[in-house]
Amino acid sequence: MAAATTLDIPASYYRDTVAVGLDACPPLEGDQRADVCVIGGGVTGCSAALHLAERGYSVRLLEAREVGFGASGRSGGQILPGLGTDIATVEHALGRERARAIWEMSREAVRLTAGLVERHAIPCDLAWGFLHAAVKPRHVRELQAFQERMARDYEYTDMAWLEGPALRERVVTDIYPGALYEGEGGHLHPLNYTLGLARAAQRAGVTICEESAVQTIRRGQPARVETDGGSVTADFVVVAANAYLGGLVPELEGRTMRAAN
Numbered sequence: 001m002a003a004a005t006t007l008d009i010p011a012s013y014y015r016d017t018v019a020v021g022l023d024a025c026p027p028l029e030g031d032q033r034a035d036v037c038v039i040g041g042g043v044t045g046c047s048a049a050l051h052l053a054e055r056g057y058s059v060r061l062l063e064a065r066e067v068g069f070g071a072s073g074r075s076g077g078q079i080l081p082g083l084g085t086d087i088a089t090v091e092h093a094l095g096r097e098r099a100r101a102i103w104e105m106s107r108e109a110v111r112l113t114a115g116l117v118e119r120h121a122i123p124c125d126l127a128w129g130f131l132h133a134a135v136k137p138r139h140v141r142e143l144q145a146f147q148e149r150m151a152r153d154y155e156y157t158d159m160a161w162l163e164g165p166a167l168r169e170r171v172v173t174d175i176y177p178g179a180l181y182e183g184e185g186g187h188l189h190p191l192n193y194t195l196g197l198a199r200a201a202q203r204a205g206v207t208i209c210e211e212s213a214v215q216t217i218r219r220g221q222p223a224r225v226e227t228d229g230g231s232v233t234a235d236f237v238v239v240a241a242n243a244y245l246g247g248l249v250p251e252l253e254g255r256t257m258r259a260a261n
């Protein structure tokens with residue numbers, strides 16, 4: 001089955017400022033064996049490969065293009081607790097206790113990111129502090145209500161409302177009527193972070209094959225993952241190919257949507 005990775009790699013600041021070199025990642029050749037075959041070299045695949053290798057599994061990671069080719073190498077690089085949807089919606093759907101558990105899980109993800117950067121000395125310009133800027137008076141009310149709610153119901157207090165000179169210290173403009181500063185949020189260089197995870201995975205024993213688009217997954221015990229150049233027979237397969245899956249996993253077709261190139 002053909003994989004849908006036909007996009008060119010776009011030029012970017014991130015790509016121009018790569019600070020992490022990987023050991024050679026030649027394309028997959030011949031028939032190989034591994035405990036786990038990971039498909040996709042973004043943060044999901046590289047982190048999964050790293051953590052599995054640290055637990056003693058032999059891991060081979062197959063990347064269709066090059067590590068960080070996908071969203072991981074060109075995202076905004078913003079790190080924030082929370083979900084894409086606001087916490088009030090989560091609470092409404094699942095109740096307060098579950099929403100609190102999800103919120104705590106998202107904070108744990110932020111701490112995990114920070115821990116990985118530190119443990120593997122990843123040069124990704126990690127910096128802490130995030131401003132939710134209000135553009136309209138309505139945003140002022142909403143952000144202040146969010147701050148109150150999070151302190152009251154989630155014991156999440158590392159936030160401060162800034163306006164006037166206090167805000168001007170952070171951003172060189174008077175255009176915003178105010179902003180919510182969040183101490184647990186931050187920013188990193190996403191491509192260097194992804195490459196840093198891949199380098200850590202290599203050091204932990206993972207074999208990474210770039211230019212190795214998976215064409216077929218033959219399910220079974222073990223499974224067989226095939227590219228044009230070779231195959232990996234593995235007890236477990238981790239599919240971490242994001243929205244570039246094509247028809248590789250038919251059950252997921254129709255559940256992902258490419259928003260833009």
Ligand SMILES: Cc1cc2nc3c(=O)[nH]c(=O)nc-3n(C[C@H](O)[C@H](O)[C@H](O)COP(=O)(O)OP(=O)(O)OC[C@H]3O[C@@H](n4cnc5c(N)ncnc54)[C@H](O)[C@@H]3O)c2cc1C
Nearest residue numbers: 003040042043044064070071072075076077078214241242
């Ligand atoms: C424009 C943009 C801005 C974003 N900003 C942020 C942000 O500021 N903060 C944030 O937290 N998140 C942000 N995100 C989301 C975040 O980037 C993604 O959630 C995350 O990078 C997904 O990582 P991934 O490893 O799952 O997927 P990807 O990084 O997309 O990796 C998937 C990989 O799988 C490979 N692949 C696909 N098919 C195959 C195949 N058949 N065989 C082998 N390999 C294959 C691809 O080549 C790709 O390298 C942003 C996303 C976008 C698009």
